[in-house]
Amino acid sequence: MSRKYAAGWLFLGLAVCRAAVPSPESHFGQRMGADQMVLDWAKVVSYFQSLPDASDRIRVEELGKSTEGRPFIAATIASPETLAHLDRYREIQRRLADPRLTTGSEAERLAAEGKTVVLITCSIHATELASTQTAVEFAYRLLTEDTPRIRAILRNTIFLLVPSLNPDGVDIVTRWYRRTLGTPFEGSSPPELYQKYVGHDNNRDWYMFTQKETQLAKLHNVWHPQIVYDVHQMGSNAARIFVPPWLDPIEPNIDAIIMQESNMIGTAMAADLTAAGQKGVAIHAMYDFWTPSRHYQAFHGGMRILTESASAKLASPITVKAEQLETEALGYNARERSWNFLEPWPGGVWKLRDIVDDQLIAMESCLYQAALHREELLRNFYNIGQRQTARKSPWGFAIAAGQRDPGATRKLLETLSFGQTEIEHDAAGDQVIRMEQPYSGWAKALLERQHYPDMRLYPGGPPQRPYDVTAHTLPLLMGVQVNALDSAPPGLAQGRLPGKPATLKAADSDAWREVSRVWTGGGKVWRDPLTGDFATASMSGWKQIARPRIGLYRSFIPNNDEGWTRWLLEDFGFLYSSLGNKEIQKGSLRQRFDVIVFPDATPESMENGFAAGRMPPEYTGGLGTGGAEALRQFAAAGGTLIFLNRASEYATRHLGVAARNVVHGVSNNEYYSPGSILNARLDTHHPLAAGLPEDLAIWSEQSPAWETAEAAPVHYPESNVLASGWLLGEKYLARKAALVDARIGTGHIVLFGMRPQYRAQSYQTFKLFFNALIY
Numbered sequence: 001m002s003r004k005y006a007a008g009w010l011f012l013g014l015a016v017c018r019a020a021v022p023s024p025e026s027h028f029g030q031r032m033g034a035d036q037m038v039l040d041w042a043k044v045v046s047y048f049q050s051l052p053d054a055s056d057r058i059r060v061e062e063l064g065k066s067t068e069g070r071p072f073i074a075a076t077i078a079s080p081e082t083l084a085h086l087d088r089y090r091e092i093q094r095r096l097a098d099p100r101l102t103t104g105s106e107a108e109r110l111a112a113e114g115k116t117v118v119l120i121t122c123s124i125h126a127t128e129l130a131s132t133q134t135a136v137e138f139a140y141r142l143l144t145e146d147t148p149r150i151r152a153i154l155r156n157t158i159f160l161l162v163p164s165l166n167p168d169g170v171d172i173v174t175r176w177y178r179r180t181l182g183t184p185f186e187g188s189s190p191p192e193l194y195q196k197y198v199g200h201d202n203n204r205d206w207y208m209f210t211q212k213e214t215q216l217a218k219l220h221n222v223w224h225p226q227i228v229y230d231v232h233q234m235g236s237n238a239a240r241i242f243v244p245p246w247l248d249p250i251e252p253n254i255d256a257i258i259m260q261e262s263n264m265i266g267t268a269m270a271a272d273l274t275a276a277g278q279k280g281v282a283i284h285a286m287y288d289f290w291t292p293s294r295h296y297q298a299f300h301g302g303m304r305i306l307t308e309s310a311s312a313k314l315a316s317p318i319t320v321k322a323e324q325l326e327t328e329a330l331g332y333n334a335r336e337r338s339w340n341f342l343e344p345w346p347g348g349v350w351k352l353r354d355i356v357d358d359q360l361i362a363m364e365s366c367l368y369q370a371a372l373h374r375e376e377l378l379r380n381f382y383n384i385g386q387r388q389t390a391r392k393s394p395w396g397f398a399i400a401a402g403q404r405d406p407g408a409t410r411k412l413l414e415t416l417s418f419g420q421t422e423i424e425h426d427a428a429g430d431q432v433i434r435m436e437q438p439y440s441g442w443a444k445a446l447l448e449r450q451h452y453p454d455m456r457l458y459p460g461g462p463p464q465r466p467y468d469v470t471a472h473t474l475p476l477l478m479g480v481q482v483n484a485l486d487s488a489p490p491g492l493a494q495g496r497l498p499g500k501p502a503t504l505k506a507a508d509s510d511a512w513r514e515v516s517r518v519w520t521g522g523g524k525v526w527r528d529p530l531t532g533d534f535a536t537a538s539m540s541g542w543k544q545i546a547r548p549r550i551g552l553y554r555s556f557i558p559n560n561d562e563g564w565t566r567w568l569l570e571d572f573g574f575l576y577s578s579l580g581n582k583e584i585q586k587g588s589l590r591q592r593f594d595v596i597v598f599p600d601a602t603p604e605s606m607e608n609g610f611a612a613g614r615m616p617p618e619y620t621g622g623l624g625t626g627g628a629e630a631l632r633q634f635a636a637a638g639g640t641l642i643f644l645n646r647a648s649e650y651a652t653r654h655l656g657v658a659a660r661n662v663v664h665g666v667s668n669n670e671y672y673s674p675g676s677i678l679n680a681r682l683d684t685h686h687p688l689a690a691g692l693p694e695d696l697a698i699w700s701e702q703s704p705a706w707e708t709a710e711a712a713p714v715h716y717p718e719s720n721v722l723a724s725g726w727l728l729g730e731k732y733l734a735r736k737a738a739l740v741d742a743r744i745g746t747g748h749i750v751l752f753g754m755r756p757q758y759r760a761q762s763y764q765t766f767k768l769f770f771n772a773l774i775y
């Protein structure tokens with residue numbers, strides 16, 4: 001039947017009954033989770049958009065477009081009576097979220113009246129593809145089944161469902177899976193990032209909000225959910241599913257009530273999974289609760305629940321033998337019973353449908369707990385806001401007017417503000433953030449220094465690897481001076497963002513945008529040879545500089561850091577071309593480029609790429625000897641090669657740069673810098689450091705540090721190297737170089753012992769990177 005006729009029949013039948021809810025099988029042609037089942041995003045969207053015609057339990061909204069222009073959708077599922085009054089429930093949430101608006105007795109009444117708001121987000125990591133299929137089937141069940149549990153869920157909760165936080169990735173993975181189906185590469189991951197710029201780091205963007213998808217998930221800020229359940233998959237050889245409690249460390253600004261509740265909800269989900277007969281359920285294992293880049297909601301009054309299911313090979317089944325199961329997973333042994341892993345999975349065939357089955361139970365359980373505990377969860381939600389608002393030490397933070405980098409200062413304030421931090425200004429024109437506000441822990445976490453605990457796998461043993469990184473101090477990353485306040489400064493008034501800076505300085509991020517806009521528009525840029533400042537109109541004594549022709553290395557091994565670099569170059573208006581192994585091997589690079597950038601990657605992956613047999617032949621191989629020779633010629637002929645972080649070792653191994661990495665081969669027990677902010681000193685007379693302060697903070701991630709006779713304009717201090725996070729082995733770094741400028745022929749090879757463009761956050765060291773681009 002055509003759509004038109006169907007709509008007509010629907011119209012005629014409205015008075016009697018709605019069209020039947022279409023089953024997933026009827027829409028997609030197969031059961032969700034069937035072997036080799038992958039989804040096209042357009043079909044997922046059309047399925048969800050067909051549901052409101054057939055059911056009064058659901059609404060579907062397009063929140064905007066993804067990075068590559070696909071619809072980004074969310075469903076709201078609840079009883080029809082609840083859906084008819086969503087504005088009222090949103091208002092209840094808003095009032096409960098902010099105890100300054102609401103008295104205790106009002107809160108009691110609102111807790112009695114309100115619903116628990118639960119947001120479930122799926123497949124942000126697109127190769128973890130099961131959860132979008134689970135979302136389809138789960139939505140169908142909520143609209144069609146009539147069990148006591150589902151009735152309780154519909155009556156007591158408002159369920160916001162995002163079937164994918166990364167719609168582009170759904171299609172990237174589906175396309176690759178179909179292309180390789182029936183070949184030796186069936187079930188492999190695609191040889192490209194599954195989010196255009198940041199790949200897997202798309203769930204490390206939850207305080208900087210750089211990517212469209214992070215900005216689109218504004219449901220958090222509109223609805224203030226009590227629970228956000230984010231659905232993931234992990235490796236294949238340990239537990240079948242992880243559910244909270246989380247591992248230590250727990251970020252110190254997260255309210256204890258939130259963690260107690262997530263222990264409660266997680267353990268209840270584990271009990272439901274076990275009661276349903278599912279094996280291999282792990283709790284309190286593997287995943288810590290530190291960085292706000294993954295745990296937005298936990299700083300905003302709600303829980304973040306995570307499940308991580310064992311993966312198959314995308315949609316293809318696998319067999320895991322008992323002896324392949326891990327004995328040393330973090331927190332448990334996958335072959336033995338323990339308090340937090342009570343029924344080991346014995347091994348065997350593992351399919352997409354097994355993952356969907358576990359996730360269906362977990363989703364229903366999470367929502368049922370939300371329904372059962374509705375009133376306490378809402379009361380506690382208000383209580384959490386009260387406790388956050390009562391934070392007394394410090395009174396607040398001040399961001400002084402007249403910062404060295406007004407552009408980065410503005411960006412810092414915008415970032416805090418997007419995360420619902422309230423900002424005021426005082427009589428002196430400083431920006432002020434008081435702790436007397438519902439998300440004070442959020443602002444505090446991002447403004448203070450982190451003291452990551454010295455965690456070991458066993459007493460005296462090697463360090464326990466943090467799940468992600470250990471530092472998130474934005475003032476250090478962005479080069480903005482922020483001071484803690486003991487009391488309220490005079491003349492506080494509602495905040496406003498500072499205006500754009502009046503002059504163009506190298507140390508000024510907005511200035512960089514201006515300059516690069518001129519470049520991309522074909523205009524001219526002048527630079528003061530003494531101060532490193534920039535101007536876009538000719539000034540006497542200033543030197544005109546040329547727009548750099550940039551090549552950015554991009555191999556077939558998906559590399560988040562490469563994507564972040566692309567994003568940054570585009571954000572600041574630079575022009576660049578991506579360069580693959582074969583293009584580099586062809587040589588004659590100097591005719592086309594002034595500078596070639598190598599993002600953070602291991603030297604082995606650059607040299608060799610994918611090994612033969614691991615991928616279709618057109619995706620295998622690396623730079624090889626031909627690539628190294630072409631790069632040497634490029635630099636000898638006056639080009640600049642820039643190597644970021646671990647990629648620097650490629651230059652010392654293959655291009656003859658004379659710098660000894662003093663931490664090469666040093667064990668983790670001795671040197672460990674797992675995503676930390678370190679203090680460094682600059683030689684500001686060197687052109688790479690032009691326009692920067694003498695002291696700055698750099699992003700270190702097991703970064704190299706050098707002894708070298710070449711120019712080294714950035715080096716570590718003698719002591720007090722750690723600025724924020726966790727560092728073992730300071731003595732190895734003392735006085736060693738963190739930036740090397742090696743001459744080769746008439747060109748340069750620049751080694752960065754840091755990630756200067758770290759996840760689009762390190763505004764201060766962007767400038768070192770930009771200086772190298774125009775060297």
Ligand SMILES: [Zn+2]
Pocket residue numbers: 125128232233
């Ligand atoms: Zn994941």
